[in-house]
Amino acid sequence: MQIITSKEALTLALKNRANIGFVPTMGNLHAGHIHLVSLAKQHADFIVVSIFVNPLQFAASEDLTNYPRTLEADYDKLKVAGVDIVFVPGVTELYPDFDGKNLNQTITVMPSSVADRLCGATRPGHFAGVATVLAKLFNIIQPQVAVFGKKDFQQLFIIKEMVKQLHYPIQIVAAEIVREPNGLAMSSRNGYLSETARTSAHLLSQTLQEIVNAIKDGNVDFGNLENQAAQQLTTQGWIVDYISICAADSLMPATLNDKNLVLLAAAKIDRTRLIDNIEFCAK
């Protein structure tokens, strides 16, 4: 496995390579990321993983500096997973005009208004940051296939829109959520959870499953189901950002005519913001 930090070296290493599978990450890898790699291997012959903690997708109030960086452990996992190249650029490699303080000079990719809802409502600019760094990485790596996890459902939705609307010749493959035995969706952020928070972190996925069961049993009062679930989590110590039943193909609030639904949530337990979702068919 080659570890490459410059665009030039990467371009050289990828010259004449066909069928490249790409898995972008911010590092601090867990079983969910390794699942993305194995899925990439099913679709492509040569696998590139990037590790880059993208400053553009963090708001000033968010903890970019303390985002967990575990490069050596990540390399070990990727080697075992059979990755060919790990691309680990520095900030100025991807943002040449970054002056060390602000990124105001950078050209950004502006996603559609879907990016302003759900997670985007409390994280303005986040998805523009994601789309921008992916546009850069897609241009540098030129993969045939790129793999993303469904845990970040809204991110995946926006990436699919970007690839379609900007005409990237890339197949986007979506990987199912990998969960802990208690249902907690795997995430690098789980590492922030205190011992106490860990014992109640599974309540988010449990609550979502209860809503899905209720809808499948015929309860279609979506607003009431969302409010009750939010109240339930709040009494258990969570700060709920949103719980939203949406149409899976638009990410707009679901109506009774929608059949393919996705229930999405974001909430904080003990200062750690977790997201989760369940896709399902209405009865």
Ligand code: PAF
């Ligand atoms: O999902 C992530 O880890 C990041 O948002 C991504 C896609 C690697 C872009 O920085």
